[in-house]
Amino acid sequence: MAVGAAAANDAVELKFGQVGVASLALRTTDAGLLRAELQRRIAAAPALFARAPLVLDLSHLPELPDSERTLTLLDSIRQVGMLPVGLAYGTVENAQLAQTLNLPLFAKFRHAAEPPSRSPANAASTEPATNVRSGLHHSKPVRSGQQVYARRCDLVLTAAVGSGAEVIADGSIHVYGRLSGRALAGAQGDVAARIYCQDFQAELVSIAGHYRVLEDVPADLRGGPVQAWLDGQRLMLAKL
Secondary structure (H helix, E strand, C coil), rough: CHHHHHHHHHHCCCCCCCCCEEEEECCCCCCCHHHHHHHHHHHHHHHHHHCCEEEEEECHHHCCCCHHHHHHHHHHHCCCCHHHHHHCCHHHHHHHHHHHHCCCEECCCCCHHCCCCCCCCCHHHHHHHCEEEEEEECCCCCCCCCCEEEEEEEEEEECCCCCCCEEEEEECCEEEEEEEEEEECCCCCCCCEEEEEEEECCCCECCCCCCEHHHHCCHCCCCCCCEEEECCCCCEEEEE
């Protein structure tokens, strides 16, 4: 092999893996309202949301916006300091819009745009929790900048989750120690997932995309044993 070709082969290393990208589901195409709401959320938790990468989910709108309107929405998101990186998977028209804007589609969020049929004959086979296998056990501390992901199962951690760290599970998350980073359970849409921890100091907790940040948590829950679960569209927290 020529020296030039060998050098080119060593120039990069390309891998695909899990990254902490948020999904922003729009229910309005009013750029001003969008900007104001994002500014409010960033002000509440600037360390979490400032310069945060996100995928734009247009599936909840009455109709798909055209490319010009979508560009305006993307600009509004950038103006508040967040970084849109693509569109969530949706319809064929959605894919064409992404191509027109030269943006990638993120299939990870497909479940939000295309819910499966829930007829009695296949209801059991389409329930997200039925694919969950035995839990992933992690015994080492999860430090700032690190991420642990339990695919299709619960995540059990027997050491601390540090500030700036992220733990993710398609099922529930159990932390037998301090939880100071982010915990995202039900990552693929399992609304029955829960989060349990012995020492709750989490920067953010999320279940099936519904989240709460530490600033929204009552003071009497911080530092103690806590569980989190979904009640409809609300993420609930209570002492264990």
